[in-house]
Amino acid sequence: MTVTLAQAINRALTDAMETDDRVLVFGEDVGRLGGVFRVTDGLQARFGDQRCFDTPLAESGIIGTAIGLAMYGYRPVAEMQFDGFTYPAFEQIVSHLAKLRNRSRGTVRLPVTVRIPYGGGIGAVEHHSESPESYWVHTAGLTVVTPGTPDDGYALTREAIASDDPVILLEPKRRYWMKADIELPVTAPPHTQAIVRRSGEDVTVVCYGPMVRTALDAAAAAAEEGWSLEVVDLRSLSPLDTDTVVASVQRTGRCVVVHEAPRTLGMGAEVAARVQEAAFYHLEAPVLRATGFDTPYPPAKLEGYWLPDVDRILDLVERVLAY
């Protein structure tokens, strides 16, 4: 059947709530409205307003109470309505959600999933198109995953909710309506494994989340130029499956990393560092990064200039091939 990413995540939430009555879904407008992207559509009608409920409009409150609920014994799935509104919850995420297990010597477990629609490309107003993944990846104690396909939307959401560690689930909002012909529930490799979405021989293109589709489009276009791109979907940003990336680069000798987030200290920097550590003698060219710029996210009419696209990826592919 044809399933969108939003529908796949909705089904994953439904199945998780059905399987475990300690799973709670809450956030702003997730109840009666079903979420501004309808990802929680129907959950309150099905499970009642104590399992899926609207909270006051306060992100720190959402994460802080999720921590208390988890300490009590619940398995909260908290929604941050947009990427740009996670910042009020930054302290609760960084100082408590990520650290409490470590501080308590493993006594306190926080099986909390924080769902965050992220990234640009939907013509949104300011603060609705951010890519804050580096903040979470840089914070020890968090697991950070991001689906790039509808089937991964289902699989990674189920895995996140089942995890006894806090998980940041970054949902690429511009891909919510992306379709796939799949039967749910799907099974997938664990989040700790990156997946090669397209095999190729000349250049490894590392991507995740919203850029998986873009990278695959770039690979299709590159094929017309006679270049064979291998597309690696990281799926998990923390932990990072270095092995799959390195194995690919050891064959291709060339690597381009793609993400929407600004370049400096983005995932591309980490991937490049790990690749040169592990595959130095296999590299035929420096690792290059097709990313957003080190500026605030632009106004909607300019986002097309800012976001990495097929052309930006192919320009870098051409450059690494020229070495």
Next chain:
Amino acid sequence: MGIGEAIRLGRPDREGGHVAEDVTAPTNGERDPAGLLPPAEPVRLLAPDGTFHAHDDYPVELSDEDLLGIHRAMVITRRVDREAINLQRQGQLGVYASCHGQEAAQVASAWALDEADWAFPSYRELGAAVVRGVDPADLLHLFRGTWLSNHDPYEHRFALLSIPIGTQALHATGFAMGARFDDNPVVTIVYFGDGGTSEGDPHEAMTFAGVMQAPVVFFVQNNQYAISVPLAKQTAAPTLAHKAVGYGLPGLRCDGNDPLATYAVTRRAVQQARAGAGPALIEALTYRMEAHTTSDDPTRYRTEEELEEAARTDPILRLRNHLRRLDLLDDATEAGFEQEAAERAGQVRDAIYDAPHGDPLELFDHVYVADRGDLAAQRAQLQAEVAGQAGEAEAAAQAGEAEAAAQAGRSEAAAQADGGDA
């Protein structure tokens, strides 16, 4: 056996205690703000000289055993608190935040909890910890830097000390929401200070608690200063208790240096929350007699006269005078409490003094439940570094021994040479 365990064993069974009638929360428009406003004067039952003045709304349901238990816990708290300051002065703790002067606010409010209730402390809650049976040495490891925490929160229903100001208010609220969802008659209390009422999280917590009717008591110890900033520069609110009204919570006030008033006001709020009447905010008026922490110099912002004035309202002296009037506390009992407090302080001292740091490899053990390959590699790196340092130390020790032996040999040879010359 920890200090508080001994205290808790002495506590009577409260299962038959007063429970307010089940109350359904009114909706926004029906809520009468007048009923939420704090009283004109904070509730006070004991005058500073220890005389008792009954209050119709706040009967004190405490047995003689309870009264003595509260006094004992306050005496132990003050003595252990002093020991912690001493340990810091001797270089054994990096820093310490004293609760001297706030013993009644902490001990009496914690005394108002049932065994299954939870307390969510800030970093200055030694008195509450003592009542909950937490070994103070376990808390002091945070300040020594041995580890970040050492007690089991589930064993004591006492959460980890929270340093980011006011943030724990949300954890207490979430926990209480969970209890309400489960129809579990558990109440939470969260401790924060006058400065904490300016942070955002306690306000978000009160918003959530009001909407969710979570059984949580927000217990503000107004000790007059946030480090050096006095209350007047912290807020323009008439009182801190007034802040509750905006969230639909009753704002209550008590003399926080009066253990009986603190107990009675807290107990009523706890039992009403347990019965479904929702959360409440209590402002307990107290005074921080010590510095903010051992790193602070309070002479820069307050006077000797102010301290002398505050000392006249000392909470321990007040209850002592009351118990003496009631003939509940004789010299022998009092001496026994002092003796016990000194012994407990000695135990804390023994546990902390020169305590070795932990295993550096444990840094990797609790970060995640899941196995993390990337962390395993970093752990192996540290392990090699530690082994290398140990090896170098051993090599250095061996070299030292060899050098010493060589020197001894040279001395001997020289002696023989000298002898030869002789």
